[in-house]
Amino acid sequence: MKKNNYDKAMFRLVGIIKKLNAQEKITKKALAKEYGVTQRTIQKDINERISGFFPIIYENGYYRYRDGFDLKKIRNAEDIVILEMLKSISKSFGASFGMKATRMLDKLYNEDENFILSKMVIEDLDTHLEVVKSLQQAITDNKVIKFYYKKSRVIEPYKITIFEGFWYLYAKDRGDGRFKTFYVKDIKNLSVSDDRFEMDKDKIEILKNAVNIWFEPDSKPFEVMLYADKSIAKYFFRKSFFNSQKILENYSDGSIIFSIQTTSKKAVLYEVKKWLPDLYILSPQSLKEELVSMLQTFCDKQITFSV
Numbered sequence: 001m002k003k004n005n006y007d008k009a010m011f012r013l014v015g016i017i018k019k020l021n022a023q024e025k026i027t028k029k030a031l032a033k034e035y036g037v038t039q040r041t042i043q044k045d046i047n048e049r050i051s052g053f054f055p056i057i058y059e060n061g062y063y064r065y066r067d068g069f070d071l072k073k074i075r076n077a078e079d080i081v082i083l084e085m086l087k088s089i090s091k092s093f094g095a096s097f098g099m100k101a102t103r104m105l106d107k108l109y110n111e112d113e114n115f116i117l118s119k120m121v122i123e124d125l126d127t128h129l130e131v132v133k134s135l136q137q138a139i140t141d142n143k144v145i146k147f148y149y150k151k152s153r154v155i156e157p158y159k160i161t162i163f164e165g166f167w168y169l170y171a172k173d174r175g176d177g178r179f180k181t182f183y184v185k186d187i188k189n190l191s192v193s194d195d196r197f198e199m200d201k202d203k204i205e206i207l208k209n210a211v212n213i214w215f216e217p218d219s220k221p222f223e224v225m226l227y228a229d230k231s232i233a234k235y236f237f238r239k240s241f242f243n244s245q246k247i248l249e250n251y252s253d254g255s256i257i258f259s260i261q262t263t264s265k266k267a268v269l270y271e272v273k274k275w276l277p278d279l280y281i282l283s284p285q286s287l288k289e290e291l292v293s294m295l296q297t298f299c300d301k302q303i304t305f306s307v
Contacts, residue, residue, distance in 0.1 A: 008035075009045075011035075012035045012037070012045060013045060013049060013050060015034075015035070016031060016042075016045060016046065016050060017050065017054070020054070020056065020063065020064065020065050021065070023064070023065075025062040025064070026062060026063050026064075027061060027062060027063070028042045028043055031045075046063055054069070055069050055137065055140070068141070069140070122162060122165045122167075123165055123166050123167055123185075125167055125184065125185075127185075128184060128185055128187075131184060131187055131190055132160070132184070134190050134191075134192055135157055135160055135169060135184075135190070136160070137192060138157050138192045139157045139158065139159065139160070141192075141196070142196050142197055142198065142199060143192050143193060143194070143195065143196055143197075144156055144174070144192075144193045144195040144196070144197055145157055145190060145191065145192050145193065146189075146190070146191050146193060147187045147188060147189055147190040147191070148187075148188040148189045149182050149186055149187055149188070150186075153173055153174075153175060154173075154174040154175065155169075155171045155172065155173055155174065155182075156171055156172040156174065156197045156199075157169055157170075157171045158170045158171055158172070158179075158199060158203065158204065158207070159204070159207060160184070161181075161207065163181075163210075163212055163213040164212065164213065166183065166213075167183070167184040167185070168181040168182060168183055168184060168213065169181065169182040169184055169187065170207050170217075172197075172200075172203070178217075178218050179203055179206075179217035179218055180217075181213060203217055206221075206263065208243060209221075209243045209244050209261065209262075210243075210263075210267070211241065211242050211243065211262075211267060211271055212267050212270055212271065214264050214266040214267040214270055215262070215263050215264050215267045216263040216264040216267075217263065219263040219264065220263070221261045221262060221263050222261070222262065222263075222284070223259055223260070223261060223283075224259065224260050224261075224262055224268050224281065224283065224284065224287060225248075225257065225258075225259050225281070225282035225283045226257070226258055226259070226260065226272070226279060226280065226281060226282060227255065227256070227257050227279070227280040227282055228255060228256050228257075228258065228275070228278065228279050228280075229255050229278040229279070229280075230251075230253050230254030230255045231278050232275055232278045232279065233254050233255050233256045234254070236256065236258060237256075241271065242260040242262075242271070244259075244260050244261035244262075245258055245259075245260050246258055246259050246260075257282065265286075265287050265290060268281070268287060269287070269290065269291060269294065272291060276295075
């Protein structure tokens with residue numbers, strides 16, 4: 001799509017959202033006249049591009065937000081549209097990424113004009129759109145949900161998140177009071193109740209610091225000291241692979257010592273294995289010994305392994 005057409009679409013979508021947020025009574029006919037497009041284009045803007053992210057109701061010939069929703073509580077209107085459109089039209093998210101708007105917004109995208117090529121691959125949720133929409137609504141409204149996940153569960157949903165390209169729901173299981181991650185595609189028979197709950201902000205912070213799916217949200221964080229050989233140390237300067245990463249020593253040969261905060265030994269071991277043989281655990285000693293035992297077991301199996 002040509003840049004000027006893209007800019008017009010962006011301007012139109014931002015304008016519609018701002019009108020909705022100002023509680024204006026908007027109609028397809030009035031919007032079509034204002035932006036110089038057909039009513040069919042306006043209908044697609046609202047039903048297939050905006051409604052995937054915001055709760056919009058059509059009532060008595062007018063469009064409006066669902067009662068209780070306020071965009072100002074989230075962020076600037078233009079920022080949201082730009083971010084969501086960029087995410088939606090990104091080819092690295094897959095041909096049919098998993099949100100209803102993607103199929104429409106892909107038409108605004110010309111891969112030949114894009115100067116960024118991302119190799120990030122994210123699981124397609126195209127067959128689970130209704131589950132995602134229900135989760136989104138429940139999280140926005142702080143409502144308790146019920147679904148089947150190996151067994152019937154009553155859940156307080158906090159966030160939809162991605163680990164290693166797979167989609168998960170981060171939530172509190174009322175059955176045992178523990179916080180867990182649920183693989184979205186395994187959620188069955190989802191329903192949203194009228195029962196509300198209050199989110200624990202500390203649990204959100206734990207999620208933000210999680211580096212992979214193996215984190216343990218109900219465990220107390222502990223410190224791990226790591227040594228990165230000079231061959232890989234530069235990558236830890238370029239990017240914090242651990243959100244809590246703090247570089248403590250920077251040696252003349254280029255190697256470094258850094259610390260992280262984690263809630264799970266398994267989460268650390270999973271990441272360290274990615275950097276073998278150039279990343280070492282210094283402490284705690286128990287975690288260091290667990291890694292050595294794991295590697296010894298692997299070496300023994302590797303020597304004799306055959307198919």
